[in-house]
Amino acid sequence: MDNGKYYPLGEKVAIRSAFGPAFLELARDNRKLVVVTADLGGSLNLVKFGEEYPDRYFNCGVAETNMIGICAGLAITGYTPFAVTFGSFLGRTMDHVRQSVGHNRVNVKIVGSHGGVSNAPDGPSAHALEDLAMFRALPDIAVVVVADANQVPKAVAAAADHPTSVYLRLYREPLPVFTDETTPFEIGKANVMRAGTDVTVVACGPHVGLCLEVADEMTPERSIEVIDCHTVKPIDAPTIISSAGRTGAVVTVEDHSIYGGLGSAVAEVLAENRPTPMKRVGLTAFATSGKYAEVIDAAGIGKDDVKRAIAAVVAAKAEGARR
Amino acid sequence: MSRSIEDLEEMARRIRVATVKELHASRSGHPGSSLSIVDMIAALYFGGFLKYDPRNPLWEERDLFLLSNGHAVPGLYACIALAGLFPVEELDGLRKFGTQLQGHAKRGSPPGIEISSGSLGQGLSVGIGIALGLKLEGKPNRVFVMMSDGEQQEGSTWEAIMFAPKHGLDNLVAIVDKNGNQINGPTSVIMPGLDPLAAKYEAFHWETTEINGNDMGEVVEALAQAATAKGPFAIISNTVTGKGVSYMEGDYHWHHGVITDELFATAMDDLGEPVPAR
Structure with a gap:
């Protein structure tokens, strides 16, 4: 889907790979969208966004808690920051999401890729098994789990527009696409x-x-x-x-x-x-x-x-x- | 709003008096660092180093002061109340149900408190995000982040310290209130590796100065130096826990504590203030 947005039904696509292109398209029309990543932007196909908008792409290195805090600060100045890393590495950020994002009541989008065991070969350190429970326990944050690559552009756009913070869970394993352009997507509506x-x-x-x-x-x-x-x-x-x-x-x-x-x-x-x-x-x-x-x-x-x-x-x- | 060193010292004294009254009324809180930070915040808010409008706390053109060591907030409440950001009478409400004055800093409560803090090691990251956002917008506002020395033990603090120079954030000033004490003892005992601290910031590519943070002349000079920095600037501000109150000075037991009526009278005496009639 290099230029078109949607893949044919049944095509095996990794959800995480669809994130970067979807974000880039959205960000072209919204200069307030920025990315802060803990050195995993490449894994979410964000290289092109970083090249096109280097001033809106911050790689803070392998430092997830700093990533969350920076996003909170950017949100205070009116930006819509997307914090991007693997779901498995977000556990350590819970206190930072709670205080820097939650208590400050700022709107930050947190993207946890490689959800569940979808990064299977990397083993348990790379499996995200607790992220939904963690974010569900925090007030003022929606928890969204993307089902296939065709849902990505809709979910990213909905998350960006959502009035509260959003946790967006993505996956690594390429799996068959089963939704299409016409499948509805609304946060909160199954x-x-x-x-x-x-x-x-x-x-x-x-x-x-x-x-x-x-x-x-x-x-x-x-x-x-x-x-x-x-x-x-x-x-x-x-x-x-x-x-x-x-x-x-x-x-x-x-x-x-x-x-x-x-x-x-x-x-x-x-x-x-x-x-x-x-x-x-x-x-x-x-x-x-x-x-x-x-x-x-x-x-x-x-x-x-x-x-x-x-x-x-x-x-x-x-x-x-x-x- | 620039004032003489003597004027600023008098403001610092008045802030300390208000802080002790506030903590006496609440019967709990953190006097040690609330008092150690006072000279620095007095200089910021009354020495012309922090741009703000007391009638409009959310003024777009303001500089932002972020208190990362949120337990020191009684000192900040006293300072910004005297600066006119909210009524001084409200200071009696510290830590009481239904008031604006939370036990640790809460963003916007009262307006003028820029971020929520209390869980240590988070403020510098938020300050960096604000500084980046201001740069993206091409705005000249500056960001001051105060931290404690105990807070330098948080790993996340070093994630932030490492990051700031990468983007040449000349609109960011970090102030470490190095009062040498933390809740369970002197920082030099709890974590001896903290020293030398200024050299660590320098090694992480910060422009750095180290001062006696309870000496108004040195505080003013450091803040003036920070204004001309080419990148993120760190002030290692050596202070005294409980500064100004004889029985608290340098004693880690006053990280937090209760100011009884008797101790309150002594504190007022130490600060050259008559004890108010009860």
């Missing part, structure tokens, strides 16, 4: 990607694509509704409650710790509004190096894990109906 009647699968990130494949593979035995819950905070409660009401069973799927991320957010919504049999698919331990496909299977977030969770939650629904 997309029902496929309608179904037996079970609702709420996913985020590239696992939405994996769940769509699972839904295909389980047809016609199971009618599966798949929701792309790209905004984990503020979560789209009405869409989740409505779908759970129709299917009576919910599975959440995320490339993140099972604690504090999408599964927890959905569980909170359902427990308070519409208690529903539910299973969470996510990580409960650190993962290891390997190929992406190997690592997600070993980590308990592969297709078989999703299928098992669907079977279990459908059985629980049936059990509940018998009581």
Whole structure:
């Protein structure tokens, strides 16, 4: 997509690679958009932006906390800074996001790439498994998880326009594109990607694509509704409650710790509004190096894990109906 | 607004009196550094080194003073109240529920407090971001960031120190209030490797000066020197914990503490101020 914005369906593209071009296009029309990176701009395809706008591209070296503080200062002067690094390296910035961004009530966009285990071969130090939980716990920051490369330009534009700070999670592994130009994207509004009647699968990130494949593979035995819950905070409660009401069973799927991320957010919504049999698919331990496909299977977030969770939650629904 | 050294020394005395009254009223807080920083902030706010408009705290043309060591904020509250940024009577509300005067600095509360701080090691990075933003806008405003010496133990402080010279930020001044004490003891005992500090800033390509930060003449000279710097400028300001109050001076136990009625009377006496009628 060097010049056009959207890739053909099914093409394998790394979400992180789509970030730089999307940001550059947006930044050409908005001189207030600036980047501060902890030496990972290249990994997000930002070299061209840096060449075209060297005065708006700050590489602060391997110094994530300084990156966050600088972004807070730039925001105080009226800029819209994007802090760019890997999600795995943002954990150390929590206190800086809390005070320099949060307490100062400034609007900063934080981009954590290589989400989950998508940087699989690099091993657990490079896996981001806690970022959604961390940012979800902080007030005044939206948490957005990009599902495929075609969602990137929409998500970046929406994040830039959003009135609060935003955490934007991207991924490294090239995976098939499954949304297109016409797929809507609005922060806080989940997309029902496929309608179904037996079970609702709420996913985020590239696992939405994996769940769509699972839904295909389980047809016609199971009618599966798949929701792309790209905004984990503020979560789209009405869409989740409505779908759970129709299917009576919910599975959440995320490339993140099972604690504090999408599964927890959905569980909170359902427990308070519409208690529903539910299973969470996510990580409960650190993962290891390997190929992406190997690592997600070993980590308990592969297709078989999703299928098992669907079977279990459908059985629980049936059990509940018998009581 | 430039004043003589004697006038500034008198302003510093008045700020110290107001600070001690404020901390006496709150029965908690951090007197040690609130008092050690006073000569520097008196010179900034009353010596013509910091451009601001007391009737318009958010004036676009103002210089920004960032207190990174947010626990010293009672001293800053007293200073900016006397500078006219908010009513002096409000100082009695320090740390009390429903008032503007939070226990540690909170941006905009009251207007004139430029950033939130308290968790150490963050202010210099924010100051750098502001300085970069001002440069991008082609604005002449300057940024002063005050830090504590204990704060130099935070790794993030050094990330910021390393970064600032890269962009030749001649609109940025870092001031280290080196009072030699931190909460659990003297900095030289807690972390001996902190010294020599000025040499470290120089090694990181900062223009640097080291002064007695409780000597108004030296403070004024350092701030004048900073105004002509070609890049980021650091003032290592050697001060005394609890400066001006006999029983606090140099004692790390006064990093924080309670000023009782008896101690308050002694402090007023030390500062040459009559004890107000109760």
